[in-house]
Amino acid sequence: MLLKGRDSESEIGARNKFVRQLCQLNRAFALAGPDGLIRVPSKRWKGREVTLLWSEQALAQHYASQCEQRPRIKQLCVADVVQDVIPALDRFKRMVGLDWGFDPVECEIEPRDLSERLRVESVNAFVGRVTRKGVIWILEGVDGPGLLLSGSNPDLQALPCWSDQEEAEKRIVGPFEELLALAIPLHNFVGRTLPWLQECHRLVAPEHFWGGGAIELDPEELRFRLLPDLVTS
Secondary structure (H helix, E strand, O other): OOOOHHHHHHHHHHHHHHHHHHHHHOOEEEEEEOOEEOEEEOOOOOOOEEEEEEOOHHHHHHHHOOOOOOOEEEEEOHHHHHHHHHHHHHHOOOEEEEOOOOOOOOEEEOHHHHHHHHHHHHHHHHHHHHHHHOEEEEEEEOOEEOOEEOOOOOOOEEEEEEOOHHHHHHOOOHHHOOOEEEEEEHHHHHHHHHHHHHHOOOEEEEOOOOOOOOOOEOHHHHHHHHHHHHHHO
8 A cells, every 4th residue: 555745754754753762762662451562453454453662651651541451551672672572573464553643644664674774773873872972882801802603694703882881781791791891982993993803804783782683784884884973073
């Protein structure tokens, strides 16, 4: 089913707002009932269901107030959406409805579309944060930086890194339990760390989280993304 031009623009705007907010704030909201996350019949595709997510808690609360079963609000982070919500919706052939309840056109997209757009925007948000802060956080021990086997290529290793000290310290568990969070100045990370990873045929994993689905990039790709911002900062 095709949307008219104005409706299509409205849907794209709603989708972009949701993805941008989730990646910048690392939170979204769903409504949970006895049968899992709230879902409704698709208004566009006969026989399909739509699981609803919101970028703001107030929007979810407003929608919940109109539901007979009084669902509870559930906060999700990017990892929850990537690892749990999207695979489940894809498996059951359900759509994702974003910020329903306010716009005349209610956005419905495929789970894989949301996954890809989250991947792109997550890198954008990471680049923006580290450029403003001027540092990137990694975990390091006596033997050097903490590395993991790549989730996309088991023959490679990846360097996890974060834009925030607290997020880095949350990962000091398991194989990283004896490591410490280390702040690397952004210019050093771009000028030394990324070329070292490239030379050693390793990947870089910005805003890495446990459990699969984390983003992994070629170091040169991230370096290219950071350099224009460094030039203008």
